[in-house]
Amino acid sequence: MTDERKVAIVPETTCERLGELAATSAPGASGAPDARQWASIESRLATADRPSLRLGLRRRWPVFAATSVVLACTVGWLAARRTLSYRTEACAVSADGSLRSLDQGVVAFDDGTRIDLEPSSRMRIKPLAFARGAELFLDDGQLSLAVVHRRDARWAVAAGPFRVQVTGTRFSVGWSEHSGRLRIVMAEGEVRVSGGPVQADTRLRAGQALEAEAGRFVVRDVATAPPAPNAPAAEPAPAEAAPPARRKVAAPRRAAAPKLAAPGARQGEPALPATIENVAPPAPPFPPPTLTPPPAAAPTPALSLPRPGPIRVSIAADGRLSGGVTGFAWVEGGEGTEFSTHLPKQERVRLHTTDGQLCTHGRLARWACVNEGMPHVRCNWDRNWGVAIGFFVRSDETDWGAQAASAIGIDFRGRSTAYRLVAHRKGDPREKVYCLERYKSGQPVKPGQLKSKCWDDAGDALADFRDVESFSLQALSGLEYVAFRYCITGITIYP
Amino acid sequence: MLVAHLTMAAPTPPCVPAPAESESAGATLVRAVRAGDRRACFFLWSRYAGLVERLVRRFLGPGPDYQDVCQEVFLRIFKRMGELRDPEALPGFVVSVTLGVARNEARRRRIRSIVGPLPEEALPGSQASPSPGEAREALRALYRMLGTLSAEDRSLFVARFIEQMELAEVAAAHAMSLSTAKRRLGRLIARVNARVEASPVLREYVGGIGRGGAP
Numbered sequence: 001m002t003d004e005r006k007v008a009i010v011p012e013t014t015c016e017r018l019g020e021l022a023a024t025s026a027p028g029a030s031g032a033p034d035a036r037q038w039a040s041i042e043s044r045l046a047t048a049d050r051p052s053l054r055l056g057l058r059r060r061w062p063v064f065a066a067t068s069v070v071l072a073c074t075v076g077w078l079a080a081r082r083t084l085s086y087r088t089e090a091c092a093v094s095a096d097g098s099l100r101s102l103d104q105g106v107v108a109f110d111d112g113t114r115i116d117l118e119p120s121s122r123m124r125i126k127p128l129a130f131a132r133g134a135e136l137f138l139d140d141g142q143l144s145l146a147v148v149h150r151r152d153a154r155w156a157v158a159a160g161p162f163r164v165q166v167t168g169t170r171f172s173v174g175w176s177e178h179s180g181r182l183r184i185v186m187a188e189g190e191v192r193v194s195g196g197p198v199q200a201d202t203r204l205r206a207g208q209a210l211e212a213e214a215g216r217f218v219v220r221d222v223a224t225a226p227p228a229p230n231a232p233a234a235e236p237a238p239a240e241a242a243p244p245a246r247r248k249v250a251a252p253r254r255a256a257a258p259k260l261a262a263p264g265a266r267q268g269e270p271a272l273p274a275t276i277e278n279v280a281p282p283a284p285p286f287p288p289p290t291l292t293p294p295p296a297a298a299p300t301p302a303l304s305l306p307r308p309g310p311i312r313v314s315i316a317a318d319g320r321l322s323g324g325v326t327g328f329a330w331v332e333g334g335e336g337t338e339f340s341t342h343l344p345k346q347e348r349v350r351l352h353t354t355d356g357q358l359c360t361h362g363r364l365a366r367w368a369c370v371n372e373g374m375p376h377v378r379c380n381w382d383r384n385w386g387v388a389i390g391f392f393v394r395s396d397e398t399d400w401g402a403q404a405a406s407a408i409g410i411d412f413r414g415r416s417t418a419y420r421l422v423a424h425r426k427g428d429p430r431e432k433v434y435c436l437e438r439y440k441s442g443q444p445v446k447p448g449q450l451k452s453k454c455w456d457d458a459g460d461a462l463a464d465f466r467d468v469e470s471f472s473l474q475a476l477s478g479l480e481y482v483a484f485r486y487c488i489t490g491i492t493i494y495p
Numbered sequence: 496m497l498v499a500h501l502t503m504a505a506p507t508p509p510c511v512p513a514p515a516e517s518e519s520a521g522a523t524l525v526r527a528v529r530a531g532d533r534r535a536c537f538f539l540w541s542r543y544a545g546l547v548e549r550l551v552r553r554f555l556g557p558g559p560d561y562q563d564v565c566q567e568v569f570l571r572i573f574k575r576m577g578e579l580r581d582p583e584a585l586p587g588f589v590v591s592v593t594l595g596v597a598r599n600e601a602r603r604r605r606i607r608s609i610v611g612p613l614p615e616e617a618l619p620g621s622q623a624s625p626s627p628g629e630a631r632e633a634l635r636a637l638y639r640m641l642g643t644l645s646a647e648d649r650s651l652f653v654a655r656f657i658e659q660m661e662l663a664e665v666a667a668a669h670a671m672s673l674s675t676a677k678r679r680l681g682r683l684i685a686r687v688n689a690r691v692e693a694s695p696v697l698r699e700y701v702g703g704i705g706r707g708g709a710p
Contacts, residue, residue, distance in 0.1 A: 015687055017701055019655075025557065026552040026556075033545060034562075038541070042536075045573065
């Protein structure tokens with residue numbers, strides 16, 4: 001089939017006329033293909049099925065086809081009833097289900113998505129079917145969101161007349177019910193904003209901010225440093241008599257991609273200029289949205305944090321961390337661990353981010369055991385311990401010292417398996433660690449919860465984090481070969 | 496401690512093995528993809544990405560999910576490259592796989608639509624459309640109507656009336672004989688016309704133009 005029509009068809013018939021309508025609405029893509037698409041494909045190719053498995057599936061395809069129809073209907077029905085669950089911290093829940101943050105509130109979802117609420121913020125959550133995400137209704141206040149990108153994810157924030165659609169990103173959004181002002185500051189990824197005076201599907205990318213109120217909205221470039229969850233929104237640029245000059249949007253941080261022509265705006269998708277204005281000149285200064293004053297009532301936290309004011313650690317593209325932790329990230333595998341990206345075996349290797357996350361995938365070898373099935377079974381679990389994504393707390397790889405946090409939480413997503421949170425103290429032998437079994441994503445952990453023999457729920461408990469030089473999230477080997485695939489999506493420390 | 500960068504290296508320009516005397520460029524490419532040459536895979540993707548995207552968008556209608564579907568298409572192409580007997584039929588193979596993946600996606604969305612409403616952004620026509628007013632409404636109605644067809648009928652409609660493929664191409668893309676394709680298209684036209692008659696928006700858009708159409 002070629003692109004050109006072989007016969008000039010006159011749209012005389014119903015089907016042909018409708019076909020022409022659809023063809024007009026989706027013409028051929030202009031410009032070079034998006035290099036990020038290839039990056040995603042290549043990443044997925046790295047973990048494609050083995051040839052022997054493909055052959056086996058083809059031979060059994062008729063059986064699969066016969067049974068999959070029944071299973072698909074059942075699974076589809078069950079999946080529709082499933083929604084994402086979440087837990088809250090430092091939030092009060094009203095009778096109507098709305099949340100109000102008492103201090104620096106947190107809402108953490110099962111998929112690793114996290115919302116940090118400024119004090120006295122009010123919001124409602126409506127989880128979507130198929131555990132695809134949630135609709136968040138910001139009634140007043142400010143949120144910082146770190147949304148985990150998933151293929152079918154659907155996240156949206158509704159604030160007054162405005163709507164922000166999210167696909168996988170980090171940003172903050174503030175809404176003042178009193179003044180009717182909206183402010184969005186992007187840290188990573190992209191969102192689409194609509195409603196009120198905002199043009200339909202206005203896109204915001206990392207390094208941009210949008211401010212909107214009745215009758216007007218402004219999009220401008222801001223510093224690329226991500227907003228801390230407990231920091232106030234960045235102040236807008238000083239007042240100018242004339243609209244600000246257009247500036248180039250900073251390119252998003254991505255892994256090196258094929259050298260293709262920069263993808264231009266595709267037909268039907270207007271490109272986002274560096275600055276969009278919809279204000280009548282002269283443009284007066286636009287102050288940040290005002291938040292309602294905190295309530296006088298005493299807080300009643302749902303979960304108690306060691307101290308208020310969690311700090312969200314920033315993860316740079318090269319794996320360097322900032323914001324309470326200054327070291328860099330690494331990945332390491334035990335004996336028999338094979339990485340899909342062909343890393344040196346049994347060596348600690350610096351880890352760069354993939355879409356802002358620290359990810360690894362590959363295959364874990366099974367334990368080699370003797371006397372299996374008997375009480376005195378012995379396996380090589382000390383050498384064949386699995387795989388770990390970790391990070392040093394300090395850039396010089398020394399202990400945390402006086403700046404050590406009182407608790408730490410790591411957000412992650414990955415295959416369903418047991419994960420272990422591990423801390424290693426400076427000066428201890430490599431194999432001596434303090435750990436917590438069956439660690440859950442985002443769970444805040446105090447030092448005393450980590451033990452030197454956590455697999456037996458025994459051993460010494462860690463007194464504090466001051467001597468700790470590194471943390472890691474470990475996926476464990478077992479009695480069977482197993483593929484691993486997981487990502488650290490966020491790190492939070494509690495001062 | 497070894498420190499290494501794990502960033503993805505930019506693929507170099509395609510460097511497939513030198514072809515045999517009697518081997519065409521297409522055959523060389525297919526052979527290299529079958530061998531798992533990533534550069535060949537990249538070359539194939541860059542050549543057909545536009546075609547696949549156009550097909551997927553026209554099949555599923557305007558919406559945000561088409562890029563994921565496009566990725567799925569290429570992963571299938573690479574996996575099933577061993578099924579392609581005639582390397583010169585690569586373009587048709589790409590179309591066939593694309594329509595197959597799109598049909599699966601349509602079935603999946605249909606199951607989802609039964610158990611819950613589609614989110615606003617997934618409704619056809621909610622994205623920017625070059626055609627204003629009446630055409631936009633007709634587009635929305637068209638994709639709603641296509642959503643009521645079976646995945647196979649929808650695929651036939653896309654291939655024949657949107658992509659305007661020849662009958663033989665339609666038959667090949669759907670792994671059916673020419674006579675079967677003609678017969679199914681005839682029934683499809685009747686169903687589409689009946690649905691258009693039942694839709695005031697589509698009926699008005701078509702404007703009472705003569706019914707039916709040559710399969």
